[in-house]
Amino acid sequence: MEEQYEPLIVAFCCNWCSYAGADLAGVSRIQYPPNGRIIRVMCSGMVHPNLVINALTKGADGVLVCG
């Protein structure tokens, strides 16, 4: 049987809100699929559009900018 395709999602999370939210999800033991890779940024406003485009062209299945 063919294995189910597992997408890889790059997430840019703001240090002050969504990154803290991801920490809180851990503290609350909320279970979610292990397909995301979080990159901490000081504000979602620092994520240059090039960074998003590069991630997609290099093979990310999705990019999440959270802030």
Place this chain on the structure above:
Amino acid sequence: MINLTINDRPIEVPEGTTVLEAARKLGFTIPTLCHFEGLKPYGGCRLCLVEVTAGNRTLLTTACTYPVAEGITVKTDTIEVQEARQFVMDLLLSRCPEVPALQMMAQELGLAEPSYPKGDSDCILCGKCVRMCHEVQHASAIAMMGRGAKREVMTPFGEFSATCRTCGACLFVCPTGHIKDIGVISGKTPIPRLSEFNAGLIAQGNIYKTYPQAVPKEPVIDAANCVHMLTGDCGICSQTCPAGAIDFDQQDEKLTLEVGSVIMAPGFKTFDPSNLPAYGYGRYPNVYTSLEFERILSPGGPYHGHVVRRSDGKEPKKIAWIHCVGMRSDREGEHPYCSNFCCMAALKQAVIAREHIGQELDMALFYMDMRTPRKDFEKYMVRIQNQGTRLIRSRVHTVSPAADGDLEVRYVTEAGEVADEIFDAVVLSVGMVIPPDVVALAEKLEIPLSPNHFVEASCFEPTSTFREGIFSCGAFNGPKDIPQSVMEGSAAAAASTRPLAAARGTLARKKEFPPEQDVLEEPVRVGVFVCNCGLNIGGVADVPDIVAHSQGLADVAYAQENLFTCSQDAQAVMVEKIKEHDLNRVVVAACSPSTHSPIFQDMLRSAGLNKYLFEMANIRNQCTWVHLNEPDKATGKCKDLVNMAVAKARLLQPLDYITVSVNHRALVIGGGVAGMTSALALADQGYVVDLVERKDSLGGNALKLHTTWRGGLVKPRLDALIRKVTGHDQITIHYNARVEGVSGVVGNFTTTLSTGAAIDHGVVVIAIGAEPLRPEGMYLYKQNPNVLLSLDLDREIMEKSERLKTAQAAAFILCVGSRTPERPYCNKVCCAHAVENAIKLKTINPEIDVYILYRDMRTYGEREALYQRARELGVIFIRHHLADLPRVEEADGRLKITVTDQILQRPVSFTVDFLTLATTIIPHQNAPLAELYKIPLNAEGFFTEAHAKIRPVEAATEGIYLAGLCHYPKPLQESVAEALACASRANTILSKDFLQLESIISNPIDENCDGCAFCVDACPFQAITLLEYMKEGNLRKTVEVNPIQCKGCGSCMATCPKAGIYVAGFTPEQLEAQVDAALGLI
């Protein structure tokens, strides 16, 4: 030490270690059912079979009983081993086919169904329970009885054991769930140990953390229930704790401290409604106290945030709250005061309950007066009411049981009719009570308390007890909510340190770090430290595998695992490893940088490294905790997260620490009571203070106040305060002055005044007060000389005006211009002020008729006594509605007032000699000052604090503090406390010589920048300015970043089209490298 090889990996372990323990150290999993740390090896279940080769002999044996020997090799996963384990499992599963734990293990061993006839037991005779009871508990309450097929775990002679202590250890260790009820062993029913933090709603183990965020965070053992401490037996925890942290010999210690002052903040307990027969608390399971319900609403509470009933676990669809339980009552066992916080707490619970249960939740709040006088509380209440929550003005008569655990609430409606309504659950809003031990302590310290056991204090020194050197704050000073308690805590700090100013900082210890080594020219050598966090990480992910993976990454010079990376001993080891391996970049794979990076950054500095050469991989909060059931995938993700952290760490550069010097001078704007109090508190701390007053004299609104609510005369205290301020040689007063220009930031402001003076200062306290609304056109104000404002009446009382003695009748109208859609806030002061003046009128002339026309009587806290006293004196209280305001007409030289009485439901008229209007307090023109200091105003024009609860006197901009009426209307006592709190917060800046700022800020790259100024507009902190300069005869444009104002958000970096600006520590290259690592490209 003994050397051996397990699955081709060498390991060195102490003599006496078993093969099982050695294999686990290397991270190999061996299945077992009968092994338990702290119990002697038993070899009962035979599942841990491994292949051991010693010399030229190879045998299959149980890993848990086989001690290591020099030179042996062990295989834990050969075909033979697997087959042998499968066979053992087959036998176990045949005996106990219905045990889920066995079914799961069998599946892991590749066995779907047992091959032998199925039995019906659920005991595999592993003997864990018997050994636990015998070896550890020394109770021997159970034993193995019978032989062969008849062997079973039993009590002696099958009778109840006399030696069983119902400790439950047998039940705890049983792997199959065979022991279900300790009652069958002991004949006794164990009493659960209830969680105090969760209001006794659930049981809690004997070793526990009070709550997840408890400080200190270490778990404690309840000595009163610990078998070891009571009998000397057990002690199993000390054998299983991997950190060896259990110390049974710890004793209570008596410490003697020599201190200059004492702050009492002993808190409160909630009223226990068990003795109120009418509400059925303790008899009907679905009647809760508000504290119990608070826990039920909490995600960390007993039901993990699911709102369910105690009786049947069903979600309630209809909930009633009963306010003022045990409060505002003169009955025996109840309390006459109001608890101040509960109305708002009930409203908040209603909001959260609806969030949990859904829009369909039907809620009714039964209240006496809705007391929501604090900032923004009134708006909250109105919003909740508009969303359909029923606010019913009624004191509930009884709560009685109805069918299926429901409850019938009997009350009298506003129309005077008796009504019965069925609810699924009832919450009793219980008030605040000072517990007897606190009262006893106060007696011992000779601190005078009020009849309600709250601290007696002067309104001008709200945090000073009447005993010199002892200060107090929080609920002990009178019932209050969180924001006020936080604020008062700061106030008490200011008051208590005032006499100790000379000693400030003398006991402070400063941490010294070695000089930092220069790493710029050195090749990158990354050290990776992977944390097990006990079992939080190691119990899910394969930590040794992650370490092995890290060792293989480019530029990684060293990697190791730690049990707890944040522990003190691990820090010391890491400092040694950094030095030993010349590491110059450090990655810690553990928890969250938000909570732990400061600890590790300090560790780097102790090792002589710049603290910015550090990166964390968040493999706990964002990996093992959220992928508990996918250990392999979690391990894979952990490796990726380490890759990403290493990829960034390679590119990290040391950053300069930014420090700015602090100007120790303070500016206080406003010469009222709040401003003067702050100025004096700061000057007494030794700082030079500039006090700015727009008028030609000090005193502000307090000049017009007769007494405080406690009855103390204002004038003598105010005069004394003015004398102290004007006579203080550290205070310069600028009369007839306004602020006209402001520049700079915290530590270094410059403020220019209308007088021309330019003042350099480190902090500013804004206390510019507010003013009463002059309600032109309402209630004959300014048209009839007998219509006064509240402060006018105070003046007449002070001046002993003749008409107060001769008048036959007087009236007050409250909420004039407030609690309306136009000004949706309560003034907090008027109810108590009016009632207090009504009492004064009655005292001056007992024959006078006094009417108070109110909407909700908000004599909160101990002010309730004034309301009680006024009623005893015969003051007539008439409640009216916003929709049906009183009418005032002139009639034969007097004033005729007509109002619809809400109890009689009909208009009543009476004539008075004079009328006092309690008009709303409105802010001055605050906008210009707000603009100058860049701090926000709320919709009503009052200054906004940084955070209502945790930073109640700080403005959003650092170094600016707010006190008194300019923040929100409040009584004098609270303004004074805020002023002290401001001084306390300001002291945290002024007491420093330098401020250290975060170095993660923007840095322009001059050669890339062409001065297009896109970033200037994008910067939300106005930290970037455009510069023009001449270079080689040409005009060059570039930008400059103010390191104090920049918060490192990087909006500039994302906006710049020319890569002309970057955030240190988050450069485009570093972020790109993390992306590449996440995608497996490096």
